[in-house]
Amino acid sequence: MHFLKSLGLAVTAAAGLSLAAMPAHAEWPDGPITMLIGYKAGGGTDTKGRVLAKQLGQELGVPVKVINKPGGGQAAALNWFKELPADGKVFFFGASTGITLNPHLKKNIGYSKDDYEYCCLVTEFQPAMVAPADAPFDDWAGFIAHSKANPGVKYAALSPFARIIMELIAKKEGLDVNYIPTKGGAGMVQLVLGKQVMAAYSGGIHSRYPGKFKTLAVITSARQAHFPNAPTLEELNYGLNGDAPTVVAFPKGIDPAIVAKLAAAMKVAAASKDMANISKKIMMPVNYADTEAAKKFIDGTTASFGKMIKDSGYVAK
Amino acid sequence: MMEELAAGFGAALTIYNIAFIFMGVAIGYLVGALPGLGKGTATAVAIPITFYIEPLAAIAFLIGISKGSTAGSAVSAILMNTPGEPSSAPTALAGYPLARAGKAQKALKMGLYASVIGDFVSTCVLILSAQTLADYALGIGPIELVAILAFSLTFIAALSGNSMVKGLIAGLFGILCSTVGTEIETSTERFTFGSFDLYEGLPLIPVAIGMLALSEMMIQIGDRRRLEEQTDLLRGSGKPEDAVVTLADWKRSAKSIIRGTGIGIFVGILPGLGASTGSFLSYGMARRAAEDPEAFERDGAIEGVAAAESADNAVVPASFVPLFALGIPGSVIAAILIGAFIIQGVTPGPLMFIEQAELMQGIYASMLAASLILLFIGYFGQNMFARIIKLSPSLVLSTVVFLCCLGSYLQGGGMFGLYIMVLFGVIGFFARKYEFSFVTFLIGFVVGDGFELALRQSIGLLKGTPEAILDHPVALVFWALTVLGVIAILRRKKAKATTEPAPAAAE
Numbered sequence: 001m002h003f004l005k006s007l008g009l010a011v012t013a014a015a016g017l018s019l020a021a022m023p024a025h026a027e028w029p030d031g032p033i034t035m036l037i038g039y040k041a042g043g044g045t046d047t048k049g050r051v052l053a054k055q056l057g058q059e060l061g062v063p064v065k066v067i068n069k070p071g072g073g074q075a076a077a078l079n080w081f082k083e084l085p086a087d088g089k090v091f092f093f094g095a096s097t098g099i100t101l102n103p104h105l106k107k108n109i110g111y112s113k114d115d116y117e118y119c120c121l122v123t124e125f126q127p128a129m130v131a132p133a134d135a136p137f138d139d140w141a142g143f144i145a146h147s148k149a150n151p152g153v154k155y156a157a158l159s160p161f162a163r164i165i166m167e168l169i170a171k172k173e174g175l176d177v178n179y180i181p182t183k184g185g186a187g188m189v190q191l192v193l194g195k196q197v198m199a200a201y202s203g204g205i206h207s208r209y210p211g212k213f214k215t216l217a218v219i220t221s222a223r224q225a226h227f228p229n230a231p232t233l234e235e236l237n238y239g240l241n242g243d244a245p246t247v248v249a250f251p252k253g254i255d256p257a258i259v260a261k262l263a264a265a266m267k268v269a270a271a272s273k274d275m276a277n278i279s280k281k282i283m284m285p286v287n288y289a290d291t292e293a294a295k296k297f298i299d300g301t302t303a304s305f306g307k308m309i310k311d312s313g314y315v316a317k
Numbered sequence: 318m319m320e321e322l323a324a325g326f327g328a329a330l331t332i333y334n335i336a337f338i339f340m341g342v343a344i345g346y347l348v349g350a351l352p353g354l355g356k357g358t359a360t361a362v363a364i365p366i367t368f369y370i371e372p373l374a375a376i377a378f379l380i381g382i383s384k385g386s387t388a389g390s391a392v393s394a395i396l397m398n399t400p401g402e403p404s405s406a407p408t409a410l411a412g413y414p415l416a417r418a419g420k421a422q423k424a425l426k427m428g429l430y431a432s433v434i435g436d437f438v439s440t441c442v443l444i445l446s447a448q449t450l451a452d453y454a455l456g457i458g459p460i461e462l463v464a465i466l467a468f469s470l471t472f473i474a475a476l477s478g479n480s481m482v483k484g485l486i487a488g489l490f491g492i493l494c495s496t497v498g499t500e501i502e503t504s505t506e507r508f509t510f511g512s513f514d515l516y517e518g519l520p521l522i523p524v525a526i527g528m529l530a531l532s533e534m535m536i537q538i539g540d541r542r543r544l545e546e547q548t549d550l551l552r553g554s555g556k557p558e559d560a561v562v563t564l565a566d567w568k569r570s571a572k573s574i575i576r577g578t579g580i581g582i583f584v585g586i587l588p589g590l591g592a593s594t595g596s597f598l599s600y601g602m603a604r605r606a607a608e609d610p611e612a613f614e615r616d617g618a619i620e621g622v623a624a625a626e627s628a629d630n631a632v633v634p635a636s637f638v639p640l641f642a643l644g645i646p647g648s649v650i651a652a653i654l655i656g657a658f659i660i661q662g663v664t665p666g667p668l669m670f671i672e673q674a675e676l677m678q679g680i681y682a683s684m685l686a687a688s689l690i691l692l693f694i695g696y697f698g699q700n701m702f703a704r705i706i707k708l709s710p711s712l713v714l715s716t717v718v719f720l721c722c723l724g725s726y727l728q729g730g731g732m733f734g735l736y737i738m739v740l741f742g743v744i745g746f747f748a749r750k751y752e753f754s755f756v757t758f759l760i761g762f763v764v765g766d767g768f769e770l771a772l773r774q775s776i777g778l779l780k781g782t783p784e785a786i787l788d789h790p791v792a793l794v795f796w797a798l799t800v801l802g803v804i805a806i807l808r809r810k811k812a813k814a815t816t817e818p819a820p821a822a823a824e
Contacts, residue, residue, distance in 0.1 A: 041361060047659050070730065072499070072516030079513060105504060108511060152780060160504045180777040181502040183770060186645045190588060193643065194455040196778060208644060208666045281664050317505050 028258045032063040034090045036081055038074030038098060044282050045246065048123060049093045051278045055269035074098035075109055082115040086253035091262060092116070095125065096247040097161070100301040104309040105160055107316045113302050119248040120263045121289040121297060122270050123279060126204035127219040127242050128230065132192050133212050135199075140216045140236060143199060144173055151176035154197040158188045162201035164312045165219065165233075165240055171312075172238060207283045225285065240308065243301060245287065247294060263291050322444070325678025329373065330686060337374040338683055341381020342690045346698050348382075349389025352399040352530040353720035356386035357522060358727050360653045372661040373676055377683035379657055383650045384436055384687050387592070387630050388695055391428035392702045395622070396421060399533045399717065403525040403763065404592040404629045406756050407600035410476070411613050411621025418617060422560035422703060427570060427619050428626045429695040430562065435578045435627035437688040439634040442582055443641075444681045451642030454586045459774035460786060462587070464795035466768045469594055471802040472601030473757045480752070481810070487753040491761025492768075494519055501770060514733040521649075522728035523737040524762060526721050528755045531738060532745025534718050537710070544710050562619075570623035573603045577624045581631025588639050588647045592632040593763045597756075599628030605805075634684060640665050641677070 035053045039045050046068060053064040069077035074094050081092050099116065103109050131137070137146045147153040157163035157179050170177045180197055182188050185205035191197045193212055206213040207226050215227040219242040221234055233240040248266060250259060269275065270288045279286050289297065309316075344363070348354040359382045367375035390401030395412035408428060415424040442450070457465075470488070477484020497508045498518030509515040537544050577599040584595035603624035604610045613621045636647030644666025646652035658665050663673050670677055705713055725738035748755050779785050786792060
């Protein structure tokens, strides 16, 4: 026991020394910190998180561990996370839709956006409305015309949100859409390449299949670098977007100094070469936004998703 | 193509890479042979290690693990009636009775040879025709998938054991368990009881470990005298022909291996079916083709072991067909590998062959090398594992229970996985005691999820035009096979009822 204590002291002292060598900062982090990911190991967010954690570790001078707590579209992780002490030992990295969208879809989800403090936004997803390469239309207007002429047009929806957004469009345009459910991006690709459907919601995976997809419109609020000619749904006057950057968050009550320090380290880590490489591979561009912008984004998007869900007539379950 | 492959061999077969392939296959074989641990656990644990090695070595290492563990899972299935992975459950059905008859060595060897043949042929098919097959697989949409899955479900009857009703009950219970979690279309929660852990459904690995391994351990621990008797039997008959695969055995098994390899490849290239479906189908068809199907589980059958193992291993390389050509994972292992590929800077999909042509040839060469290394490691590894049966049962059983806990913890999201394992261990214990087939439960559980999704998709796709199913010849063929299968089952049942003396009405 004594040995352990003195070992602990030695480690703390060593950590202290290495910190002392750096310019004056708050004492956080005084030991390894943990990045919480609400998905299984191996997915896009996880892969990105791990690269980010490695960069962050170099920046902060302490190891950054990654733990995965999958379940309920990040709900398991977010519920566990909100009960943690606000000491900066664990921070959350994940799709902001877990916070801005999912509480609207599930009645008993157990958390809301007000349970967390937001640190920064790191990367963006690139969702879009897509069609198979041999579809008899080339752009959004063509898709609408085709759907009007062919009621019951088949559309692959990989999530309730993918369905809701098309329902809102269909309502406005007076379309009769046949919604085909599917599981994840891989399931969507299978349906489109297998010529089972005429249109689909893609989370961004379609850009890995050059020549196989037509990108009809993008679901982000700004146009996407990969598809400069595809209009946004806002430009098309639907007033819809599905912006879903990855967000970094802490439990409520965290010391603002810690938030500021992590945000600064994230900014450097996000700009690293490794992150640029991986972003290119998995087509999720880095787009760092600071603490103020992150807070504003979470508040604004939570409200706009709430309105969308209400307009669509979806009943939270 | 061949020149590129030859160049790939040059790049792949450095001492450094061979060492990693060797290590991968050895680790895989070991975890596969240990009940409770499987390729999912091993690959997931190994991925972080691969951060620090070269891309080709890293990917070859992971593929080595998956090939090794798929073959290794036959060992515990045959020796301990405890499949290392769900896909080896049929191996236990036909292999454990052989071991009890003193033919453990023979069954183990046949399992290995069938695995290596299935694996090797499937790897060659992958190399020669990944793109063609992938395009073909895309033509197999939800409507075809429903028919294929319905056809696999008819094997529930064949694998039910003595009572078809009990087999159906177990199979339907499996389907019921597969519905737990968030429903895909409207995200309605089903049987989650407010627990977020259940949102993604019951985790396969803990359920399988509980049903297959833990329940068997509970039975064995509960009956020590029988266990010691059996341990004596397992030590072998001493007859030399029971320890080797004879020419007669090859003759009996050849058809099963060919059929199994074909089924494994077919199932592997279709995303959404999985290794278990492959081995169940192959076993079921071998059994149906046999003269005396009941003898499979009663006396054991070498061709049953060969059928299950060849299909099980053929699925693995074939499931890389949609992964490499389309970026769509065809199996759990392929899904785990996607993450590893991305970390190594390779995005699975059509671009891979253009951007990383050299690496791809290297991967192919490594896969072929892994097949041969598997034969070598399996052959010598078996001798080591076969010694387990010489150990005291109390030592073996407690170790296995520990490993079961470890595997469930790692693959089931912590303590939650353990609770699920214990729950299904208890269910499995009573299922075995009352002779409800745990194999049909697993078929239902494994197939249920995909069946539901494919069925819903098909209903959507055929909306308003049911006659459009006539445009799907593959689906029609499988529906016809399903109907024929059901008729055959009913006929056999009727025949059995008339040949067996009717029990006296008033006794």
